Amino acid sequence: MAFGPVQLIVLGFDHPRFHGEIIAELERLRASDTVRVIDALAVHKDEDGALDVGHLSNLGQEEAIELGSKIGALIGLGIGGEEGMEAGSIAGAEAAAEGVHVLLESDDAWHVLGDIPNGTAAALLLIEHHWAVPLRDAVLRAGGYRIGDGFVSPLDLVAIGLHTAEEAQRLHAMETARGGTGG
Structure with missing residues (x-):
């Protein structure tokens, strides 16, 4: 599986009116192989600050296991070199097979959740820009690299x-x- 650039998008909702339209659009983008939702959280914070968190992903189990394996390998490589890479790959694949969610494991996600005002909702979308794979590869073949984005x-x-x-x-x-x- 060729893997594209990944982006975390955080959206706020003071008075959410969810009718399935956002999920339908993410599914349409997935069906056209434009983006994949690696993980997503729908969060409601009540007036007292208590969180209610739901999940969404449009990766199939096989894709999730492969992705988990790659993420685990990268983490393992950084921690323990080649031996860590192999152990991380196995652990990542097992975690993905069990349904572990990337965003709930991320300190960045929890930091963002703290910024959500009481009495509102938010959506955290960790998406892969699959459409960008051929462009990224062409840039790399030309000796280029990403300096910034936004x-x-x-x-x-x-x-x-x-x-x-x-x-x-x-x-x-x-x-x-x-x-x-x-x-």
Whole structure:
């Protein structure tokens, strides 16, 4: 399995109106081999700060085991060299087969959960950009490497003519407004 770049996206919801639309879109992207959800958490934090966490992934068991094996091998390599890589690969595959969730094992995920205001919800999506595999490989074959990445705000696209100021303001407000305006 060729593995693409991985990104963690954290989305906030003041008054969530979940009707399956987000999951359906992630499934559509998976079916077209555009992205894969490695792991996802849907989190609701009540007014007292208590968390209710649900999981989502659109990896099949075989893909999850292979991914777990690769992640475990990388961790093991960093800790114990080649011997650690082999042990990590086995442990990662076993953990994935048992349904261990990457985000719940991540200190970064728990740090983000602490930032969610009481009485709101959030979605943490750990996605693989499978569409980017051929592009990444072409860049590597050309001797290139990634220096940085990030989302560009619609406001930054006005200066180069990709958005009008009004459209950029509308999109920026939609993307960043707490409580969402829905679309």
